[in-house]
Amino acid sequence: MTVENKVVVITGASSGIGEATAKLLAASGAKVVLGARRNEKLEKIVTDINESGGSAVYKVTDVKNSNQVNDLVEYAIKEFNGVDVIFNNAGIMPTSPISALHTQEWKEMIDINLMGVLNGIAAVMPYFTNQRHGQIITTSSVAGIKSFPGAGVYGATKFAIRNLMEVIRMESAQEKTNIRTATLYPAAIKTELLNTITDSSALNNMSKLYENVGITPDSVANVVKFAIDQPEDINVNEFTIYPTRQV
Secondary structure, three states: OOOOOOOEEEEEOOOOOHHHHHHHHHHOOOOOEEEEEOOOHHHHHHHOOOHHHOOEEEEOOOOOOOHHHHHHHHHHHHOOOOOEEEEEOOOOOOOOOOOHHHHHHHHHHHHHHHHHHHHHHHHHHHHHHHOOOOOOOEEEOHHHHHOOOOOOOOOHHHHHHHHHHHHHHHHHHHHHOOOEEEEEEEOOOOOOHHHHHHOOHHHHHHHHHHHHEOOOOOHHHHHHHHHOOOOOOOOEEEEEEEEOOOO
């Protein structure tokens, strides 16, 4: 199977990795369904895709709200008669030392980075199970495979994703539902994630890193396309994506 004609739902699609992926997949013949919280940005991206000959629709979606995520998937099925892939990409990264006790930011990260992914999985699982195929792709982080000072809670949400996605892969094999999984571990990718950091020290350190070595979201979009492009009997399930210059 290739990307062409596949129906792909993308959360966190209004900028960065989500936007780049939507545009690449649409240019490759996929039918993309974009979800995010910012209507104006979604509208522009979808207009650009459709005017370029692609096929895209959008629905304003907050991944913290399970009903809205369910509605996004239902919308994909209504518009394109099915769903083949969900790319759980929405996330925030307000990193800070644990001792700073930004407890509200901890809750936001858990609600978006973890529960938002679970909401996406729950929305597609009945369809994927019934049709005996489907693919779940999720953005984790290098902070989901390595521990970094200042990223304790952020990393905890991303480590959880690693376990969750591997269990889904294993259970699908046991249940013979043919659901493929792919987990992405991006490093310094130039997106709006830095805008969610409120701790001044953490923001300064991360800004310097991204300025020195950061690469564009297109690099991750290419990996997503590669994962989808594989034959249905092949599951390429983990990708660590570093800038070549990053230590």
